Amino acid sequence: MFFLHVAPLIVLALLTVGLAVWGGFALWYQLPVTTWLRIAVIVLWCLPPAATLAQAAGLSLSWGWSPLVFVLAGIVMAGWWCSIRPRHDRDWADDVAHMLVPQVQGDLVQLGNVRNFAWRTETDYDIRWESRQYDLAQLVSADLLLSYWMGPAIAHTLVSFGFADGRRLVFSLEIRRERGEAFSALGGFFRKFETVIVAADENDIIRTRTHARGEDVYLYRLQLRPDQLRKVFLGYLERAAQLRERPRFYNTLTSNCTTIVFELARRLSPALPLDYRLLLSGYFADYVFDHGVLTPGYSFAQLRQSGRITQRALQNDMQDDYSKRIRQGVPGVDAAELR
Template sequence: MTAACRSKRPADIKDVLSGEELRKAISPSNYRAWIPAQAALPTAELQGHVLTVRNIRNCQYLNADDYVVRYYDRSFDLSQLQSVDFVTVPFQESPTLAHTMLSFGFGDQDFLAVSVEARYEQGETYSPLKGALRQYELIYVLADERDVIVLRAKHRKDDVYLYRTRATPELARALLLDVLARVNKLAMQPEFYDAMSNNCTTNIVAHVNRVHPGRVPLNIGVLLPGYADRLAYDLGLLDTQLPFEKLKKQAKIDRVAVRYAEDADFSRRIRQR
């Protein structure tokens, strides 16, 4: 009986993490042997209406694990920012969970995608347990839409949904500037990723609530982001002229993203309905 009780004792953290992992959990760092796709941290600078973003990622993928890493710098006219799109990628093994992203549209052709992720060292893969035990740093990937969408739609075979939000250009600009302020802060002050409280969806919610206080309350759609699109719809953040299920069907873009993965008009193609 005693042995049975011991066998069911919850594992001590020292039984889960190695000594090196325990030391790593003490303090986050920007200086580790990162995977190439997350090696460069983005930064941004605003002078008047000219927004300069550095280390925008544009990987060329051979498959989900093999790719050629490309980074570039680009200047945007902030006065041309017109839209924000919300992207959800449900997990295949657990569709109540999802990766969520934002994409900021400067007119019809230029889009800057924002993907908040766990940052991996070489040889690391994602573990939900370690995601809750301070084993990954947090990174904001600023990228071409083609990079973050084609990776998931074509190479990981994920379902991908892209929703146009109802954000005005003024709110879009405020939201982007809040995102970029955090990007710059993380370049100087690294943070740990946390699977529950410092992940893709919780950060998007925090940005929205900073520019529009109280807009997104704590909800199951935040804790289980597979429902985040439904939450955004119910809160009026998305177009509500269509029933949600019809809107979701229209928002599904993975097949068209694969079809036009190499098209020069990729961003326009995935928005055609």
């Protein structure tokens, strides 16, 4: 009997606290006001749920109106939250200022706004946006790259496609930062950023991580058939076209650099299971290994050790053979690619 009496109060408390905390973070990341005013609004938002909890606990308070106020505030909060829409018309940071423009005619792919910046530091770079053409009949390889910047559990996930003529193109789902804005994993839960698909040269998007940002990067050769390579490549173009047509918010949990790889992989193998390593992206290569998509005949430890490209990249400051240098010794990479 005691449990039956207490259980509803526990559920009410959890829901009240959860909604109060969620609303506080939503206000923090979305209110376009000064910090002190934002804090004041959050405090006001939290007063009715605090009073509601106190009354539920049997404390004597004169705020008998607090549950009704909390419900009304929750309705207003929900309406305000639904009114927040993703947009294309912001003052974007230079590296995400333009969106990829794909056009596909049979095997020929014309891409507008391929990024090929020359990075000296994170803030010192030459801006280059290019138009490029690729022949899908010449698509021969794909590599999974993980770039670590905050410990072993979190990494940025990229996929690099190789063509028979030696050219490579990297796709990356990223936050579309406004000028002067910094990434926040927590903000990514609260519609802080839009999403963008970046297509870039390896000398740009990988080299900036090994050189300008000082990140630790690992490369793994994916074992995919030509038809699978084509399907994943076109999947990125499809998503890029969708985002150009209709902007979407980035979400740290459900729409990020790793989940898009998982979504495209499910087109090849619909039975792929959900896994904690989709959230803890630093372990995503281990997930891929478990499903037999990395080079066979090696343990994961061997693939990881051989795939650590950071030192090889830093030993070479020439950009012309950057892609070849970082792949030296990587299992599954054909020797002809390195000549």
